[in-house]
Amino acid sequence: MDQTFHRIKRLPPYVFAEVNAMKAEARAAGEDVIDFGMGNPDSATPQHVVDKLVETVANPRTHRYSASRGIPGLRLANAAYYERRFGVKIDPETETIVTLGSKEGFANLAQAISAPGDVIVVPNPSYPIHAYGFIIAGAALRHVPVGPNVNFIAELERAVRYSVPPPLALVLNFPANPTAMVVDLDFYDRVVSFCKKHGIIIISDIAYSEIYFDGNPPPSILQIPDAREIAVEFTSLSKTYSMPGWRIGFATGNAKIISALARIKSYLDYGAFTPVQVAATAALNGPQDCVDEVRNIYERRRDVLVEAFGQAGWDLPAPPATMFAWAPIPTQFANLGSLRFSKLLLSEAQVAVSPGLGFGEYGDGFVRIALVENRQRIRQAARNLKQFFSNADAILENKAHCVAET
DSSP, X not given: OOOOOHHHHHSOOOTXXXXXXXXXXXXXXXXXXXXXXSOOOOSOOOHXXXXXXXXXXXXXXXXXXXXXXXXXXXXXXXXXXXXXXXXOOOOTTTSEEEESHHHHHHXXXXXXXXXXXXXXXXXXXXXXXXXXXXXXXXXXXXXXXXXXXXXXXXXXXXXXHTOXXXXXXXXXXXXXXXXXXXXXXXXXXXXXXXXXXXXXXXEEEOTTTTOBOTTOOOOOGGGSTTGGGTEEEEEESTTTTTXXXXXXXXXXXXXXXXXXXXXXXXXXXOOSOHHHHHHHHHHHHSOOHHHHHHHHHHHHHHHHHHHHHHHHTOXXXXXXXXXXXXXXXXXXXXXXXXXXHHHHHHHHHOEEOEEGGGGOGGGTTEEEEESOSOHHHHHHXXXXXXXXXXXXXXXXXXXXXXXXXX
């Protein structure tokens, strides 16, 4: 069979696959790989949520087709969360919808609102689905650099000024994956004013809004009074309640955009399994001390990571939020780029990280370190790194010699 498929051809190579293949080979060979690569929460789902799932699944009536928009109780629970957390009143009938995780919701929204030739402004580096979702839908991308010492508003203004045709939508993600950057309400206010002026839809992803540190909760763009006229926002239970495999997320905001997403979803899925939705309702409506505990786990890991890696010779900025550290490649390895550096860390120190290039070209000077190993394993990784850095000259010389021979 020699056919090629249009949407598959549009997808760029999956950079992480090379490191993942190396990890699999190393583990098959019996190596102990300390894996900071994928951001896969490792804590257990709260027991009261699991209990509600077990209770509900025992009722055969819940085994029928569910509701694509989400069961009413779950949409009500999300509306209550927005009022409790952000002081924003949401209509659960028209302004919020349940998605199969924020990733599926984002991809379906791209299908709902964009057409081939539409221009979407996407931060770079960014979580891959923020770009790939629109690539799959046939849209074109305009990348805007984001990161330390970058004036995002100025870069956004420049991108819109020189975009032909004018952009349809802007993607935002704060707290950001992979950079861990956070913004304040003043930032959102300026972006909303700018996008209203230029007729640009805003798609905000705040999946990490509850994983924040130092007592500084990130805001929602829907706290800006005019935002609901042009914006929708994605949230998720994956990180907040350690429920990544349950696939429950939400899109909330502008009623017209939510309606478009609901129509697309009605053709594609019947919604999540009803017992999962009932248990998700229990998560949002139940005791929230479990959220505090998850947040505290990541904060303690962050503190150990920054301290231990610093003592090993790798200074990392302390992330203010998310479950990631966005780490500059150490100076002596900077010329390797993030993919080669990630492979070198894995082969020489048995430490796996995500190459920044996988999140966009502007991420190539960094790697992403996920806080998914416990504190003992983090300290073990630091010991491996200390030895790795102490042998840096020999390692680099050996690699250069191998390259020269080939």
